[in-house]
Amino acid sequence: LPESETKDVFIIRSEATQAENFARSGASGVKVQQLVGEPQGSKRVTLRLYTVGKGGHTNLDQHEYEHQMYVLKGHGTLRGKGGDTPLHPGDAVFLPANTLHQFINDHDDPLVYLLSNIM
Amino acid sequence: LPESETKDVFIIRSEATQAENFARSGASGVKVQQLVGEPQGSKRVTLRLYTVGKGGHTNLDQHEYEHQMYVLKGHGTLRGKGGDTPLHPGDAVFLPANTLHQFINDHDDPLVYLLSNIM
Numbered sequence: 197l198p199e200s201e202t203k204d205v206f207i208i209r210s211e212a213t214q215a216e217n218f219a220r221s222g223a224s225g226v227k228v229q230q231l232v233g234e235p236q237g238s239k240r241v242t243l244r245l246y247t248v249g250k251g252g253h254t255n256l257d258q259h260e261y262e263h264q265m266y267v268l269k270g271h272g273t274l275r276g277k278g279g280d281t282p283l284h285p286g287d288a289v290f291l292p293a294n295t296l297h298q299f300i301n302d303h304d305d306p307l308v309y310l311l312s313n314i315m
Numbered sequence: 316l317p318e319s320e321t322k323d324v325f326i327i328r329s330e331a332t333q334a335e336n337f338a339r340s341g342a343s344g345v346k347v348q349q350l351v352g353e354p355q356g357s358k359r360v361t362l363r364l365y366t367v368g369k370g371g372h373t374n375l376d377q378h379e380y381e382h383q384m385y386v387l388k389g390h391g392t393l394r395g396k397g398g399d400t401p402l403h404p405g406d407a408v409f410l411p412a413n414t415l416h417q418f419i420n421d422h423d424d425p426l427v428y429l430l431s432n433i434m
Contacts, residue, residue, distance in 0.1 A: 205395040205416065206409040207402075231407040232383055238409050241360055241433050243383055264351055264362055266429060268387070276324040283326075288350040290325040290357050297324065310385060312431070314360050 206236040210245050218246070218254070225252025225301070231310075242313045248272065248301040256298040262314040263291035265299075270307035273300040283307070325355040329364050337365070337373070344371025344420070350429075361432045367391065367420040375417040381433040382410035384418075389426035392419040402426070 208231050218226035225248060232243035248254070248270075256275070267287045274281045274289065275298040283289075283299075291297050301307040327350050337345035344367060351362035367373070367389075375394070386406045393400045393408065394417040402408075402418075410416050420426040 204411055204414045205393060205397065205400065206411075207393070207400055208407040208409070209403070210405040210407060231385075232409045236409040237411055238381065238383070238433075241381075241383060241431065243385065243407055243409075262357065262360075264357070264360060264431070266350075266362065266385075274324060274326070278324065281324065281326055284328070286329040288327040288329060288362055290327070290351045290355040290362075292323055292325075292356055295323045310429070312360070312383070314357075 206232070208232060208236070213245075215247065220255045222255030223253065225249040226254055240315050244311050244313075246299070246309050246311055248299060248307040250301060250304055250306070252307075253300040254298055256296065258294055258296045260293050262293055263289070263295075263297070264312040264314060265289035265291070266310045268308045268310060270301065270305045271303040272307040273302055274298070275300060283309075325351070327351060327355070332364075334366065339374045341374030342372065344368040345373055359434050363430050363432075365418070365426075365428050365430055367418060367426040369420060369423055369425070371426075372419040373417055375415065377413055377415045379412050381412055382408070382414075382416070383431040383433060384408035384410070385429045387427045387429060389420065389424045390422040391426040392421055393417070394419060402428075
């Protein structure tokens with residue numbers, strides 16, 4: 197198990213979690229690792245680690261729940277209603293409900309980011 | 316302003332935010348940078364960046380709201396009811412409501428982590 201539990205504290209080592217293919221229609225070259233969610237009893241907010249390979253992108257998406265994002269490594273583009281915005285390591289993003297969004301890696305190195313769904 | 320808004324998307328460059336002293340009773344050597352919260356309309360979840368210097372620590376804390384944490388850099392210790400657990404870069408932590416917790420930097424390099432309050 198990738199998580200060690202000391203009574204009520206949950207620690208999840210991201211290196212020990214499996215990278216799954218993010219198999220959404222319209223997405224390409226994206227892997228996702230589950231960090232925090234229902235298995236730890238987090239019912240309202242998830243935490244996932246995404247890796248977008250060179251030339252890869254998520255699907256253009258829009259939904260009721262909010263997103264919080266933080267760029268760990270690499271560079272890319274956030275495509276939204278208002279156009280494209282470059283993303284750099286250390287950038288935090290808040291996407292309110294129903295915000296149109298797509299994460300694109302138009303650079304050579306992998307784009308790695310944390311993403312939370314706020315239900 | 317450290318945030319650039321393209322219509323409904325909020326991007327906050329963490330380098331452009333100010334590091335404030337985390338002036339809690341029982342805390343020592345801790346700086347905090349506000350990334351996401353009420354200014355962006357995020358009412359239920361915050362995102363803050365903490366830097367704990369060598370020998371520093373947060374206050375031993377316990378509260379109703381949940382925490383989500385992710386270690387960006389450095390090493391430290393999470394002290395809880397069940398004892399001490401080492402923290403490494405890439406570790407995600409979920410602290411359910413009312414979990415006793417303290418973040419301690421018992422290493423030489425700064426301990427840098429993201430922390431969300433889930434209200």
